Amino acid sequence: MMTNIIDGKSIAAKLRSRIANEVESLKQQGIHPGLAVILVGDDPASQVYVRSKGKQTKEAGMNSFEYRLADNTPQEALLELISKLNQDNSVNGILVQLPLPRHIDEEAIINAIAPQKDVDGFHPINIGLLSTGGKATIPCTPLGCLMMLKDQLGDLSGLKAVVLGRSNIVGKPMASLLIKENCTVTIAHSKTTCIEDECRQADILIAAVGKPELVKENWIKPGATIIDVGINRIKDTENNSKLVGDVDFINVSKKSGAITPVPGGVGPMTIACLLLNTLTITLRQNNLSIPKWIINQE
Ligand SMILES: Nc1nc2c(c(=O)[nH]1)N[C@@H](CN(C=O)c1ccc(C(=O)N[C@@H](CCC(=O)O)C(=O)O)cc1)CN2
Numbered sequence: 001m002m003t004n005i006i007d008g009k010s011i012a013a014k015l016r017s018r019i020a021n022e023v024e025s026l027k028q029q030g031i032h033p034g035l036a037v038i039l040v041g042d043d044p045a046s047q048v049y050v051r052s053k054g055k056q057t058k059e060a061g062m063n064s065f066e067y068r069l070a071d072n073t074p075q076e077a078l079l080e081l082i083s084k085l086n087q088d089n090s091v092n093g094i095l096v097q098l099p100l101p102r103h104i105d106e107e108a109i110i111n112a113i114a115p116q117k118d119v120d121g122f123h124p125i126n127i128g129l130l131s132t133g134g135k136a137t138i139p140c141t142p143l144g145c146l147m148m149l150k151d152q153l154g155d156l157s158g159l160k161a162v163v164l165g166r167s168n169i170v171g172k173p174m175a176s177l178l179i180k181e182n183c184t185v186t187i188a189h190s191k192t193t194c195i196e197d198e199c200r201q202a203d204i205l206i207a208a209v210g211k212p213e214l215v216k217e218n219w220i221k222p223g224a225t226i227i228d229v230g231i232n233r234i235k236d237t238e239n240n241s242k243l244v245g246d247v248d249f250i251n252v253s254k255k256s257g258a259i260t261p262v263p264g265g266v267g268p269m270t271i272a273c274l275l276l277n278t279l280t281i282t283l284r285q286n287n288l289s290i291p292k293w294i295i296n297q298e
């Protein structure tokens with residue numbers, strides 16, 4: 001079977017260009033969206049992602065406010081900064097890059113962000129709204145996955161979806177979104193018995209477990225659509241570092257109908273959806289209507 005490689009990089013580029021057009025017309029009405037990103041510590045991957053976020057925010061015509069705090073920043077100081085940003089009218093969205101250093105309680109930090117400025121959609125209010133079908137901010141990675149699925153398959157109604165992984169950031173919100181799309185959804189995880197059997201039932205398989213190349217060719221239903229959320233750095237046979245997903249891409253792609261690559265699949269969509277969320281929350285904060293092309297925000 002010839003698989004279709006879902007080009008997240010190109011879908012993300014098109015999305016960013018639509019966002020930039022919308023931002024341009026907002027600016028003509030005197031509204032200038034602003035995104036504040038806070039990085040605590042010096043995790044090398046997080047530094048790359050935060051730099052990318054700042055660059056793409058500016059390229060979309062939005063204001064980017066970047067806060068880089070030392071690894072030993074006390075939790076209280078971070079809470080104070082969030083409180084200041086919550087009250088700052090030039091800041092529409094606030095994001096704290098994860099993971100945080102060990103001495104900081106992630107939950108306390110997420111809960112301190114004003115829900116209407118929670119551009120990541122991680123606040124319990126937004127998670128609750130998503131699961132009850134309300135006006136939530138949807139976490140960027142699952143939103144990006146859904147956009148690629150709809151781009152590939154159109155209507156998802158009646159399809160069987162298996163989500164591998166039950167994290168608050170990806171697995172659980174992904175399942176909520178797929179239920180909203182009328183899929184029949186199974187969440188599988190480390191304690192699921194016969195995880196392969198579950199996967200073999202899936203028309204749509206979302207792999208988000210952080211285990212390099214876990215999903216094998218014989219786990220896949222022929223023609224299934226595979227979304228690989230994993231970003232794992234491993235050593236190849238010559239001891240060079242390389243990036244792989246949670247799916248054994250070379251072999252699974254012989255059997256799938258469509259598949260996202262790593263890199264160049266879900267990752268670029270995550271940042272494009274962050275810009276999309278910044279635009280959406282800015283529109284909401286100004287009581288403006290959400291354009292029809294922005295999915296799942298009606
Ligand atoms: N506050 C948040 N923290 C984290 C999130 C998030 O959505 N909000 N997600 C991840 C990290 N992340 C964005 O923050 C992110 C990860 C990966 C990529 C990406 O484009 N990856 C590239 C490969 C990059 C590489 O070479 O390392 C790709 O897949 O093509 C973008 C954003 C955890 N933290």
Ligand SMILES: [Mg+2]
Nearest residue numbers: 101102104106
């Ligand atoms: Mg911690």
